[in-house]
Amino acid sequence: MFDISSFLISWLPLFGIYAILSLCLNMEVGYAGMANFGLVAFYGIGAFVAGYTSITIFLTFHGYNYPIYSQEAIIAMGKVAGKTPWLNISVFILSLILSFLIAGLAGYLVSYPTLRVGPAFLGITILSFGEMLRVFMKHFAPTGGAYGMLGIPHPFAWIPDSAIKNISFLILTLAILILVLIYFELLANSPYGRVLKSIREDEIASLCIGKPVPQIKARLLFVASGISGVAGALYAFYLGAVTPDMFITAVTFEVWSMVILGGRGNNFGALLGASFFSLLNRATSILNFLFSDLPIDPNYVRWMITGALIVIILMYKPKGVIAEKPIKTEAWKIFGAYGESRRKLIAAILKIIDYLRRAFYWLIGRETGYEPDIKGSKRE
Amino acid sequence: MNPILRVQNVSKRFGGVEALKDVSLEVKRGSVTGLIGPNGSGKSTLFNVITGFYKPDFGSVYFEGKRIDGLNPDEIYNMGIARTFQTPRLFGPLTTLENMMLSPKGQRGESLLRAPLRKTWLNEEMQIANEVKSLLKEFDMDGLYKMLASDLSGGHVKMVETSKGILGRAKLILLDEPTAGVHYAVGKNLFEHINYLRKAYNLTFFIIEHRIDLLFDYVDYVYVLHMGRLLSEGTPEEVASDPKVIEAYIGGA
Ligand SMILES: Nc1ncnc2c1ncn2[C@@H]1O[C@H](COP(=O)(O)OP(=O)(O)OP(=O)(O)O)[C@@H](O)[C@H]1O
Ligand SMILES: [Mg+2]
Numbered sequence: 001m002f003d004i005s006s007f008l009i010s011w012l013p014l015f016g017i018y019a020i021l022s023l024c025l026n027m028e029v030g031y032a033g034m035a036n037f038g039l040v041a042f043y044g045i046g047a048f049v050a051g052y053t054s055i056t057i058f059l060t061f062h063g064y065n066y067p068i069y070s071q072e073a074i075i076a077m078g079k080v081a082g083k084t085p086w087l088n089i090s091v092f093i094l095s096l097i098l099s100f101l102i103a104g105l106a107g108y109l110v111s112y113p114t115l116r117v118g119p120a121f122l123g124i125t126i127l128s129f130g131e132m133l134r135v136f137m138k139h140f141a142p143t144g145g146a147y148g149m150l151g152i153p154h155p156f157a158w159i160p161d162s163a164i165k166n167i168s169f170l171i172l173t174l175a176i177l178i179l180v181l182i183y184f185e186l187l188a189n190s191p192y193g194r195v196l197k198s199i200r201e202d203e204i205a206s207l208c209i210g211k212p213v214p215q216i217k218a219r220l221l222f223v224a225s226g227i228s229g230v231a232g233a234l235y236a237f238y239l240g241a242v243t244p245d246m247f248i249t250a251v252t253f254e255v256w257s258m259v260i261l262g263g264r265g266n267n268f269g270a271l272l273g274a275s276f277f278s279l280l281n282r283a284t285s286i287l288n289f290l291f292s293d294l295p296i297d298p299n300y301v302r303w304m305i306t307g308a309l310i311v312i313i314l315m316y317k318p319k320g321v322i323a324e325k326p327i328k329t330e331a332w333k334i335f336g337a338y339g340e341s342r343r344k345l346i347a348a349i350l351k352i353i354d355y356l357r358r359a360f361y362w363l364i365g366r367e368t369g370y371e372p373d374i375k376g377s378k379r380e
Numbered sequence: 381m382n383p384i385l386r387v388q389n390v391s392k393r394f395g396g397v398e399a400l401k402d403v404s405l406e407v408k409r410g411s412v413t414g415l416i417g418p419n420g421s422g423k424s425t426l427f428n429v430i431t432g433f434y435k436p437d438f439g440s441v442y443f444e445g446k447r448i449d450g451l452n453p454d455e456i457y458n459m460g461i462a463r464t465f466q467t468p469r470l471f472g473p474l475t476t477l478e479n480m481m482l483s484p485k486g487q488r489g490e491s492l493l494r495a496p497l498r499k500t501w502l503n504e505e506m507q508i509a510n511e512v513k514s515l516l517k518e519f520d521m522d523g524l525y526k527m528l529a530s531d532l533s534g535g536h537v538k539m540v541e542t543s544k545g546i547l548g549r550a551k552l553i554l555l556d557e558p559t560a561g562v563h564y565a566v567g568k569n570l571f572e573h574i575n576y577l578r579k580a581y582n583l584t585f586f587i588i589e590h591r592i593d594l595l596f597d598y599v600d601y602v603y604v605l606h607m608g609r610l611l612s613e614g615t616p617e618e619v620a621s622d623p624k625v626i627e628a629y630i631g632g633a
Contacts (some may be wrong), residue, residue, distance in 0.1 A: 015586070060593070087400050089561070183496060186496035187492070187495050187496055190489045190495035190496070191481070191487045191489030191490045191493060191495065191501060191505060192489060192490050192491065192495035193495070194474070194478055194481065194482060194490075195482065195490050196632040197471065197473075197474060198471050198474065198479075201471040201473065201474065202469055202470060202471060204453075204469070205465070205469040205470075205471065206459060206471075206482075207452070207453045207454050207457075208431065208463060208465075208469075209457055209462070209482055209485075209544075209548060210454045210457035210458045210464075210485040210486075210548060211454055211482075211490070212452075212454045213454070216492075219492050220492070225381055225494065245403070248469075250581055260562065285623065305443070307502075324473070326475050326478060326487060326526070327478065329502075329505050330502065330505070330506070331481060331505055331506065331509035332477060332509075332525070332526065333506075333509075333512060333513075334506060334512075335477070335509075335522065335525050335526075336509055342442050364413075
């Protein structure tokens with residue numbers, strides 16, 4: 001009834017997509033202190049750009065001129081999606097690039113007027129932008145209005161075996177995630193990361209030591225929104241369909257929960273948060289599917305758990321599960337801390353070995369393996 | 381010698397409050413210049429105008445002969461004016477080292493494009509770290525490099541705040557009440573430190589201070605503001621014996 005590999009295949013791509021989103025949000029909120037309450041807007045823009053671009057190119061290439069949201073177009077896409085591997089791949093790559101650029105530009109433009117005033121303005125402006133965009137898209141005929149677009153050509157649609165097709169997509173998604181993670185880790189552990197943190201702590205003071213704060217923020221928003229757009233494009237290709245209502249504000253707050261739970265200002269914390277919440281997400285959907293007559297919808301339980309967890313985390317671990325660390329640029333080596341940290345590492349390893357040894361003795365003989373402290377007891 | 385800073389007929393009002401009225405003054409290169417006046421007399425406002433936080437309603441500000449009113453605070457810092465605030469503003473959750481390493485301007489690794497390419501900035505980074513180390517050593521703080529700024533003692537915070545401008549190659553440092561909230565002895569020590577820095581690094585200091593007894597031992601020249609106007613100026617002795625100043629302080633604002 002439940003096998004692990006099909007679970008992984010269904011969970012990992014979603015994890016990858018959410019992890020990319022939470023890494024982006026972590027850059028904005030965790031490092032630079034920018035309250036991006038409208039993340040979903042850029043995610044959605046990416047998805048729509050990818051859907052629109054790929055379907056349009058496919059239909060044009062194969063000589064159809066149905067409107068892309070029409071029934072005929074969907075049927076036509078079903079016929080041609082698997083015929084031309086090179087087209088699938090190149091359309092996929094092109095869509096990711098366009099999603100990045102357009103979502104990034106949107107992030108830059110929407111935020112630009114608000115960057116000189118406090119963080120709350122930025123948050124509210126982007127939040128309303130996202131909602132306005134969603135409502136607008138519901139009434140925007142060229143992308144299918146409320147029904148959105150169906151039949152987005154999967155990059156591996158030409159692989160007949162659907163398991164291999166899904167695994168290929170999964171690997172691609174995780175590869176993009178790893179690239180994003182490496183990029184953000186490099187950014188974070190550099191003088192640039194240090195500047196972002198200074199902006200988060202005190203914009204005015206940062207301005208006073210010569211950092212062009214509005215410009216830095218606008219550029220970061222370009223990059224992070226662009227990458228959120230790439231996540232949206234991946235989502236569109238994963239599902240094969242996009243509708244405006246997939247991009248409600250709740251998505252933004254789900255990603256916020258991931259970042260808060262995992263640890264602001266720590267990329268690995270963001271990953272942890274993403275894996276936890278995407279698992280919870282899958283778990284409730286599976287529960288929903290397996291037990292259709294539960295007295296209460298597991299999806300509501302999910303939100304309750306999310307809320308409760310955030311309260312608990314903020315009370316007991318206000319910095320998140322994996323707390324922020326000082327940036328690593330090796331400047332501290334100058335202070336001779338290198339040897340010190342190596343000593344600490346060795347001590348930690350010795351300690352772990354000791355624990356293992358104790359665990360071992362405990363397992364085989366239920367004894368700690370320590371001699372009783374004879375010297376101490378003699379002295380008494 | 382021409383002055384490093386020249387403020388010319390500056391006026392600034394906030395609604396009904398005339399915080400500065402036609403203020404003109406000069407700060408000599410290499411001097412320690414004081415700025416005193418009762419609470420609310422416009423001292424901090426003047427600093428905010430000089431460092432680009434407020435645009436003056438009238439008048440102009442020149443730094444090394446170049447007009448700087450109208451520039452943004454980051455541009456003014458990059459020209460060579462560093463400042464502190466009345467309440468300390470170090471970045472609390474960052475270490476002392478990180479706080480100081482933020483000061484040098486135009487670092488290569490601070491650009492979004494170069495940051496991921498370690499090779500392009502690592503050398504510069506190590507150079508800055510070396511400089512930070514030797515600066516911290518000068519006042520026996522190199523052991524505290526990895527302490528979070530929020531955990532530093534008040535005296536140490538002041539030391540870091542007054543010194544870090546040096547890393548940014550500042551020529552003029554504006555200090556807003558550097559000894560506020562610290563013990564007299566610590567304040568004295570801080571002024572000794574300021575005096576030392578001025579000589580060692582060829583700096584100019586412009587200092588707002590309420591502890592006039594302390595300030596007058598160390599400054600070359602003093603300006604007195606009262607209700608937004610320049611009330612008096614001169615050497616500490618001249619100002620201390622000016623009846624207008626005594627009146628303003630005793631009469632209270
Ligand atoms: N941003 C502002 N908006 C409105 N009024 C202001 C603003 N900044 C300063 N003021 C007013 O301008 C006047 C001068 O204030 P300022 O802070 O310059 O005084 P100060 O000499 O630094 O006083 P203190 O010794 O208390 O620090 C005060 O009346 C103050 O209320
Ligand atoms: Mg003041």
